[in-house]
Amino acid sequence: MGRTSDAKERILAAAQSLIEQRGFSALGVAEICKAAGVPKGSFYYFFDSKEVLALAVLDEHWAGQRAGWSRVLSGDAPPLERLRRLFEETEAEQRAGQQSCGTVSGCLFGNLTLEMSNQTEAIRERLQQIFEAQVDMVEEVVAEARQDGEVTVSDSREAARSVVAQLEGQVLFAKLYNNTQRLDALWENCLALLGATAPGAAHRAGASLV
Amino acid sequence: MGRTSDAKERILAAAQSLIEQRGFSALGVAEICKAAGVPKGSFYYFFDSKEVLALAVLDEHWAGQRAGWSRVLSGDAPPLERLRRLFEETEAEQRAGQQSCGTVSGCLFGNLTLEMSNQTEAIRERLQQIFEAQVDMVEEVVAEARQDGEVTVSDSREAARSVVAQLEGQVLFAKLYNNTQRLDALWENCLALLGATAPGAAHRAGASLV
Structure with missing residues (x-):
């Protein structure tokens, strides 16, 4: 799917849902990207780090x-x-x-x-x-x-x-x-x-x- | 140090201190044992899992x-x-x-x-x-x-x-x-x-x- 126009929103939504389920520390970028259905490259295009995402x-x-x-x-x-x-x-x-x-x-x-x-x-x-x-x-x-x-x-x-x-x-x-x-x-x-x-x-x- | 008589207490104290600093999810057994100064074998002698430790x-x-x-x-x-x-x-x-x-x-x-x-x-x-x-x-x-x-x-x-x-x-x-x-x-x-x-x-x- 790459850098589609809604990739950032999908990452944010997936991250919020995962944080609500399991907290923040235990989450990995790969897991967030998988839940969002975006490749890892998209993540780092939008967010420099997990902290920036938080x-x-x-x-x-x-x-x-x-x-x-x-x-x-x-x-x-x-x-x-x-x-x-x-x-x-x-x-x-x-x-x-x-x-x-x-x-x-x-x-x-x-x-x-x-x-x-x-x-x-x-x-x-x-x-x-x-x-x-x-x-x-x-x-x-x-x-x-x-x-x-x-x-x-x-x-x-x-x-x-x-x-x-x-x-x-x-x-x-x-x-x-x-x-x-x-x-x-x-x-x-x-x-x-x-x-x-x-x-x-x-x-x-x-x-x-x- | 192995299974010294205070190994369990040291694991508990180290775990509590680490949990207070960084939460529970992000902790690993190896890190807890290192902070407690006990070998990993001691951990599993006393605790079946991280959950049992918690x-x-x-x-x-x-x-x-x-x-x-x-x-x-x-x-x-x-x-x-x-x-x-x-x-x-x-x-x-x-x-x-x-x-x-x-x-x-x-x-x-x-x-x-x-x-x-x-x-x-x-x-x-x-x-x-x-x-x-x-x-x-x-x-x-x-x-x-x-x-x-x-x-x-x-x-x-x-x-x-x-x-x-x-x-x-x-x-x-x-x-x-x-x-x-x-x-x-x-x-x-x-x-x-x-x-x-x-x-x-x-x-x-x-x-x-x-």
Whole structure:
């Protein structure tokens, strides 16, 4: 097939799928090329090294996820309601992955953080940027909820970090137990971490809060 | 050195250290034996496979950690105070690891969950048992705090899961940013997740809570 116009996309897709199944360290370039159906020469035409490929996989996955997060988090719904939708979509996405490949694959960024961040500074740095961007997006919504008096937390950024950390921790358990229902707790935990009231808080405009 | 009496311990120690640095998949038996200073024959005398070694590393690490958790969580201090000490000790341990090897290595169980749980059912099962045991220990303390009226959460087990998930998520960030101060948030987040009051809650016997 050689350097067909979609060879790069096929390599990226195959690499992401293989990374989700078996992590990054254990993968070889030959295996990735075989799964992508491209000759090895194509790989090195597009990517100087496995590390460059890993960065490209991270960038592509984040581009897709950022668009999804942005869509969910920037709507017209009340801010907490948007956060709730983020968790619902995360659960739906993990469930879809489980249905298609048999296991909950978890968060690609969390997986690679625990596998790779201590081995490659370039990957560590990229993962930091991605998680900072996630925290930025959540922080913006938390700040809105603060302005609306829906949450009592004093530091929106720190609260956003804790929400993202809870998300990563629960996704880890969803993967471990191969059970997406582990993610059901995210919404109530988010409300607790933000100092909001009962799960209905987002729906009750001007509700008095703790 | 052959099958000296401490060869098994040396293999386990070398394996744990290498797994913390580079994950499990990328390790070879030869590399582990070289780091342990034992001939390859010794490895297969003690361990049938790399997977059997991984299980032994998990068991040994958990035996040590369980003793530490048990000591901290079963003392005479008020229940929330004991949880606070658990987080402090976790942070101290990660800091000590960072000082000795230059980077925060994170949680061995979390690392192997994200790297290995979808590849090997035996490892998945063992990691599930370990995390269930952690949740058991935290749940017991949460139940005590409930009896004392210090927390308002209705389901002690679910709350314990969320506390352990938050711990895993924040340890992931401590590793990603190579910064143990990320763990400073654990105590306040734990109080929030348990529906306790301000950080001083554990110190104020009989304080009225939210």
